[in-house]
Amino acid sequence: MDRFCSYGAWLKRQYGGRVYRIGVDGLFSCPNRKTDGSGGCAYCDGTGSKAAYLRPEGTLSHSDQFDPQASTVVLFKRLPLQERIASINGQIRKGDEFVRRRYKAEQVSLYFQAWTNTYGTVGELKALYDAALGQLPFCEFIVSTRPDQIDEEKATLLGSYLGNVRRVWVELGLQSGNDQTLRRINRGHTVKQYLDAADLLHRHGIMVSTHVILGLPGEGFDDFVRTAEVVGKACGEAVKIHNLDICGGTALYDWFLEGEIAVPSESRHLEATELFLRHLPPDVLIQRFLCETPSHRLAAPRNFCVKNEFVVALTEKMERDGVFQGDLYGA
DSSP: SSSSSSSHHHHHHHSSOOOEEEEEEEOOOOTOOOOOOOOOOOOOOSSOOOOGOTTTTTTOOSSOOTTTTTTOOOOOOOOHHHHHHHHHHHHHHHHHHHHHHHOSSEEEEEOOHHHHTSSOHHHHHHHHHHHHHHHOOOOOOEEEOOOGGGGHHHHHHHHHHHHHEEEEEEEEEEEOOOHHHHHHOOOOOOOHHHHHHHHHHHHHOOOOOEEEETTTTOOHHHHHHHHHHHHHHHSSSSEEEEEEETTTTTTHHHHTTSSSOOOOOHHHHHHHHHHHHHHSSSTTTEEEEEEOOOOGGEEEEESOOOOOHHHHHHHHHHHTOOOOTTTTTTO
């Protein structure tokens, strides 16, 4: 019996084969950073969470040496719409070749991944989305953004693509269900804004995936339970769990060097993840358990296990403890 609700297994049931995402950078910016690249969330090193194959300098190897100068200062500037469309189309071709060759993908989803992918006018968004979705027969359309960048017009636009694909997802960065933590890490939005955005998206038939970080400064197990409860209150369909990674060039890195914060160990993240899962609704899909930061940008932790090893360790722990996702939901 499965101990948690696997997104990969759900995809196979829904689509009857291997489905992989093609992540693209739509050349968006972020409302939480200034045009000179300063500001932003305390953990953000300026890379915008690009797909690995869109970061030629990046690597998922854990053997590379950390380079404290490897962070990227992004100077945001508006590019002509046609240049952005041309860039996106090229990324889709490259990504499609990559996931079909490396992962033997049978179907693909379109994933606007980097930065804040609803940060623009509705007309601009429609032009970018339309052009990208016209490149391939995608089964899902996924847009990553912030809760404070969703409104009625944007939700209506996103919902309109349900005629082009089977499902539309929006990934909302919550990170914590504690407003005090959100202020501390300079997220620039509140828990209420997250709940309001999720509600608005659901009213337009859009599925919601929530990003959370377990182990943020000042947080403990009570906070992880609170975050799970907030995700449950939002009726989110999926969640992406991240451990706390500290990258060079971030506020977190400065706090780490000054000894103000520590990074949770693998064993602590196992405990936190198990507790978080137990307080989630049992049908929420689990899309991720760990960060996958390239090692040359990662100051800490340096000795964390890789994704597959963590999933095995978590499953074994939940079996030993006799627990399941959702068995404490509503407790």
